[in-house]
Amino acid sequence: MAAVAGIVLQKFVLPLVLKKVIEKASPSRDVALDIVSQIEQDPKIANEMNAEAPYQSRVVVGSSVALAGALLTAVGTVWHMWQTGDFDISMLALQLSTAFSIGCVLYGRLATGLAPLFSRG
DSSP, rough: OOHHHHHHHOOOHHHHHHHHHHHHHHHHHHEEEEEHHHHHHHHHHHHHTTTTTTGGGOOOOOOOHHHHHHHHHHHHHHHHHHHHHOOHHHHHHHHHHHHHHHHHHHHHEEEEEEOOTTTOO
16 A cells, blocks of 8 residues: 555656756746656665565565465464474464464555554654
């Protein structure tokens, strides 16, 4: 969802604001519109605004791989405990807590409307 908000900001809000400012400040409308179109297509701006698609985000891709690994390890732990009859809940809790932590990272990246960490208000 954060990616959608960033894309809306990049594709619609930022160009609209820039167009209004440039129309009033610039004598050449064509030059101004060229500048706006270059800004809209700049991948660095999309990255800085967190507006890239989730599949292009290093945070999402890395967290997804780590989450898959943690869940597979948890499944392997349960399978091993079932096969041996040696049930150690602490090992399973460790794997599931890792998966939960990674899920929190993904939620923080994909959710919209979240305040920055340690902000007041």
